[in-house]
Amino acid sequence: xxxxxxxxxxxxxxxxxxxxxxxxxxxxxxxxxxxxxxxxxxxxxxxxxxxxxxxxxxxxxxxxxxxxxxxxxxxxxxxxxxxxxxxxxxxxxxxxxxxxxxxxxxxxxxxxxxxxxxxxxxxxxxxxxxxxxxxxxxxxxxxxxxxxxxxxxxxxxxxxxxxxxxxxxx
Numbered sequence: 641x642x643x644x645x646x647x648x649x650x651x652x653x654x655x656x657x658x659x660x661x662x663x664x665x666x667x668x669x670x671x672x673x674x675x676x677x678x679x680x681x682x683x684x685x686x687x688x689x690x691x692x693x694x695x696x697x698x699x700x701x702x703x704x705x706x707x708x709x710x711x712x713x714x715x716x717x718x719x720x721x722x723x724x725x726x727x728x729x730x731x732x733x734x735x736x737x738x739x740x741x742x743x744x745x746x747x748x749x750x751x752x753x754x755x756x757x758x759x760x761x762x763x764x765x766x767x768x769x770x771x772x773x774x775x776x777x778x779x780x781x782x783x784x785x786x787x788x789x790x791x792x793x794x795x796x797x798x799x800x801x802x803x804x805x806x807x808x809x810x
Contacts, residue, residue, distance in 0.1 A: 649682055649685065650678060650681040650682040650684070650685040651681065651684075651685055651688075652681060653681075665677055665680055668680055668734070668735070668738070671755070672738045672741070672743070672744055672755055673743060673744075673747070673754060673755025673756040673758065673759050674738075675759070675777075679778060680734070680738075682778070683734050683737045683738050683741075684734050686737055687732060687733075687734050687736075687737050690714065690719070690729055690732065690737075691729060691730055691732070693729075694710070694726050694727075694729035694730055695730070697710060697726055698726050698727070707726055710726075711724070711725070711726065711729075714729065715783075716782050716783065716784070717740050717780050717781075717782055717783070718739075718740050718781075718782070718783040718786070719732065719736050719737060720732075740780050740781055741777065741779065741781070742762060742767070742769065742774060742776065742777055742778070742779040742780075742781050742789070743755060743758050743759045743762060743777035743778070744758075745781045745786060745789055746758040746761065746762060746767055746789060749789060751767070751789075751790070751791065752804075753804075757804070758777070759777045761791075761797065762774065762775060762776070762777045763775055763777060765792065765795070766791055766792055766795040766796075766797045766798075767789065767790070767791060767792065767795075768788075768789075768790060768791070768792045768793075769781065769785060769788060769789050770785045770788040773792050
């Protein structure tokens with residue numbers, strides 16, 4: 641599919657004005673430092689896809705290779721724990737997906753004071769993952785490479801005495 645196509649990667653809510661849903665979405669947008677609700681809707685759509693795939697795999701009884709590959713992918717990204725099964729995919733929450741974003745990982749590791757600041761550091765090119773500079777805050781981080789998240793050596797933030805770094809480590 642071409643990048644310029646008219647396909648959205650998320651679904652908007654069916655009812656535009658539901659106070660409780662709007663409050664819940666605003667809470668998640670603030671807590672994870674998302675740019676807008678579209679990013680939240682993308683995560684929700686991704687979660688719906690995981691659940692749909694799990695239901696299809698549960699409906700089949702013969703093909704366990706597909707199920708194993710699907711579970712291995714979710715475990716590689718840290719969305720599921722090692723002992724989780726297909727049934728556990730159905731009980732996932734959108735926060736399980738949001739926790740694996742690079743922006744959240746950078747914030748949780750203490751490289752930034754707020755999720756918004758973590759987003760800024762990433763977009764401005766200060767963060768690298770596995771030795772490669774990354775500028776997409778929404779990128780999913782695999783558990784195996786999570787320890788390689790850090791500041792780019794050419795970034796001014798790689799200096800421990802940088803004013804923004806000093807605040808984050810207090």
